[in-house]
Amino acid sequence: MPPAIAATEVGRRFAGRWALRGASFEVGEGHTVLVYGPNGAGKTTLLRVLASALEPTSGSVSLYGQPAISQRARIGLLSHADGHYDDLSGADNLRVASRLGRLAGDVEAALERVGLAQRAQDLVRTYSAGMRKRLAFARLLLKAPDLVLLDEPYAALDTEGQGLVDELLAELRARGATVMVSTHQVARVAPRCDGALVVENGRVSRSTVPGDGP
Amino acid sequence: MKEALQQCAAMIGKELSHLWRARARVAGTAAFALATLLLFSFAGGMNADLLRHNAAGYLWIGLLLASTLSLGESFRVETEHNALEMLLLLPVRPAAIFVGKAVGNLVVLLLVGLLMIPLCVVLFDAAPREGVGKLALTVLLGTASISAPGTMHAALASRARGRDLLLPLLLFPLVVPCVIAAVQASRACFTGDAMGELSSWLAVLVGFCVVHWSLGALLFERVVED
Numbered sequence: 001m002p003p004a005i006a007a008t009e010v011g012r013r014f015a016g017r018w019a020l021r022g023a024s025f026e027v028g029e030g031h032t033v034l035v036y037g038p039n040g041a042g043k044t045t046l047l048r049v050l051a052s053a054l055e056p057t058s059g060s061v062s063l064y065g066q067p068a069i070s071q072r073a074r075i076g077l078l079s080h081a082d083g084h085y086d087d088l089s090g091a092d093n094l095r096v097a098s099r100l101g102r103l104a105g106d107v108e109a110a111l112e113r114v115g116l117a118q119r120a121q122d123l124v125r126t127y128s129a130g131m132r133k134r135l136a137f138a139r140l141l142l143k144a145p146d147l148v149l150l151d152e153p154y155a156a157l158d159t160e161g162q163g164l165v166d167e168l169l170a171e172l173r174a175r176g177a178t179v180m181v182s183t184h185q186v187a188r189v190a191p192r193c194d195g196a197l198v199v200e201n202g203r204v205s206r207s208t209v210p211g212d213g214p
Numbered sequence: 215m216k217e218a219l220q221q222c223a224a225m226i227g228k229e230l231s232h233l234w235r236a237r238a239r240v241a242g243t244a245a246f247a248l249a250t251l252l253l254f255s256f257a258g259g260m261n262a263d264l265l266r267h268n269a270a271g272y273l274w275i276g277l278l279l280a281s282t283l284s285l286g287e288s289f290r291v292e293t294e295h296n297a298l299e300m301l302l303l304l305p306v307r308p309a310a311i312f313v314g315k316a317v318g319n320l321v322v323l324l325l326v327g328l329l330m331i332p333l334c335v336v337l338f339d340a341a342p343r344e345g346v347g348k349l350a351l352t353v354l355l356g357t358a359s360i361s362a363p364g365t366m367h368a369a370l371a372s373r374a375r376g377r378d379l380l381l382p383l384l385l386f387p388l389v390v391p392c393v394i395a396a397v398q399a400s401r402a403c404f405t406g407d408a409m410g411e412l413s414s415w416l417a418v419l420v421g422f423c424v425v426h427w428s429l430g431a432l433l434f435e436r437v438v439e440d
Contacts, residue, residue, distance in 0.1 A: 053299050055440045072305035083300025085291060087235040096231075099224045101304035123235075143304075 002065030004178035009059035023204040035182040037199035051077040076145030086125035105142035129156035225314025247280035269340035270400035289372035312434035316365040323357035349403040355419035356396030362426035
């Protein structure tokens with residue numbers, strides 16, 4: 001069975017500067033992998049290349065043995081830019097995504113799950129940063145992807161919201177989804193991970209999960 | 215094929231629903247176009263014959279200028295929070311995104327164009343002698359001819375710095391043939407089609423639409439994918 005993610009010498013350059021260079025690794029199906037490293041190291045670029053949102057300048061990415069771009073229906077990316085429409089309500093944003101992506105999930109149930117049921121009919125432009133992030137999680141729940149790429153999932157969330165992310169990570173793991181989490185909250189996420197990748201100066205190296213010893 | 219059509223229909227539905235929520239955009243574009251007509255009426259002086267003769271040109275220059283506001287805004291909402299990327303990763307076909315955006319832009323320009331006709335009658339004494347129906351058809355085909363290449367180039371410019379400047383620079387040279395055909399067809403509607411040339415100009419607009427809507431659907435992927 002091919003790995004969920006196989007990256008081979010993946011590099012990405014922006015305006016003459018390499019944000020990511022020579023990244024080669026594999027992630028098995030159903031594994032949860034922590035991605036950590038300092039700001040500007042290339043973590044976001046790595047996740048966006050894996051999600052096929054960015055084309056690699058060099059190297060290749062295959063997901064489940066196929067080119068990444070052909071597997072988009074199986075990918076869920078949660079990134080800094082949430083992809084919401086400010087002039088639509090939270091519920092309408094999800095309905096649009098559901099209709100366009102022919103997603104099977106229930107909009108009301110997803111909103112309830114992330115604690116936005118009371119504000120579902122409000123325009124997204126009235127949402128706080130934390131509420132926008134919760135709505136992005138609701139869209140992820142609707143899609144129920146096999147491969148989940150989370151970029152700073154705890155950012156902007158209150159304590160309750162961070163607890164929700166913990167629960168969602170546990171649920172994803174329980175249903176066998178492959179997850180990559182980029183976060184600075186290493187101690188919080190590490191116990192839930194099967195492995196880790198360190199990203200420094202655009203270079204990716206495999207690491208043991210922090211706290212698991214050498 | 216059926217799935218592609220369903221995605222196109224869903225994208226059109228999303229655009230129209232978004233347009234309804236952001237009605238101010240349509241109102242702003244209409245106000246700009248109407249103000250342009252007013253300025254032309256002041257600049258044209260008191261010569262009623264000249265104003266009537268040039269009414270079709272004023273109508274289309276006003277619409278073309280207004281289109282840059284509307285087209286630019288239509289992609290600002292897609293790039294502001296990276297919604298375009300969200301659509302691509304859902305995944306929505308780039309051709310369906312193009313069709314949805316182009317139809318949304320067409321609706322805005324068509325509404326603005328139809329609003330401008332009565333003002334042309336009032337300001338330039340340019341009552342459509344060939345009937346309102348033919349003039350409305352000309353406005354429909356002309357705005358469709360602007361909205362398809364306009365959507366393509368608005369997407370192209372949306373990722374660039376200075377996109378507000380870039381869009382008219384890219385778009386205006388491309389739509390010159392369409393504007394000429396639309397002006398000639400509209401003039402025939404306003405002043406009478408004595409030479410029977412209206413159908414020929416409308417045929418030019420239909421050809422322009424077919425080419426640009428097809429090219430847009432085929433090439434949009436190259437514009438929006440990284």
